Amino acid sequence: MKTALGGVALSLLSGVAAAGPVDVTFSVSGTPGAWVLDFDVTNNLNPATMDVYFFGVELGARNIVDSPPPYDPNLNITWNNFPYGGSDTTYDNVWTDGTSAYASLLPGHHLSGFKALVTSLDAPSEVKFFAFGYAFGEAYSGTDYFASPYNPGFEGIARIPSPASLALMGIAGVLASRRRR
Numbered sequence: 588m589k590t591a592l593g594g595v596a597l598s599l600l601s602g603v604a605a606a607g608p609v610d611v612t613f614s615v616s617g618t619p620g621a622w623v624l625d626f627d628v629t630n631n632l633n634p635a636t637m638d639v640y641f642f643g644v645e646l647g648a649r650n651i652v653d654s655p656p657p658y659d660p661n662l663n664i665t666w667n668n669f670p671y672g673g674s675d676t677t678y679d680n681v682w683t684d685g686t687s688a689y690a691s692l693l694p695g696h697h698l699s700g701f702k703a704l705v706t707s708l709d710a711p712s713e714v715k716f717f718a719f720g721y722a723f724g725e726a727y728s729g730t731d732y733f734a735s736p737y738n739p740g741f742e743g744i745a746r747i748p749s750p751a752s753l754a755l756m757g758i759a760g761v762l763a764s765r766r767r768r
Contacts, residue, residue: 608632608729609639609718610697611745615710622705623652626745628718629697633729637722638689641666643681644745645715646705651680655700659685668717672733673742678717689721714745 610629617623624646630639642658643666651660662683669675680703684691692698705711719740720727732739 607741607743608727608731608739609720609741609743611642611644611716611718611743612748613714613745615747617704617710619708619710620706622707622710624703624705624711624714625699626701626703626714626716627697627699628692628701630692630694630720632694632720632727632739634722634725634727635694636690636725637694637720637727638684639692639718640684640689640721641682641717641719642701643678643717644701644703645676645678646680646703646711648706649679650704650706651682651702652704653700653702654682655698657685657691658682658701666717668733668740668742671740673717673740676715676717676742678715689723712747715742716745717742 608631613624613626615622628642654660660682663681666678666681682701721738726736727739734740
């Protein structure tokens, strides 16, 4: 019975937690007309040295309120991926790794603190994002990018993690820990 429940929980979890090359979620705080969105970027790229050095979201207005070090919100004010093979979306909140090392968000890690203010009455539940990776001459091995395998670009939809997916992750963790005993 435990094994069957564990298998069901893990199969449900795998559908919920399927990882893309770059995954983005966000949390919301504040009040109507003054929502602060805190984006969490997870790097699932390969090779192991491919940093996510460039990230942005489309919110309808530029209103960055915080940045994780060393990401600089003023190196690029807006960005459009169309010339590089991406969508013709103008991303109005953009952060760039301000170092030349490009090692601030390596594969297997995530970083939050990319914060922007939204002045709508309702907080958004989805936000368009883009991200670029770079690894000093090493190529990305996937085929799900635009631009170049040496500087791959990705676009997607960031969402607030649902309570159901968080609960499934907790159940799967409990079942996995019980099985190890």
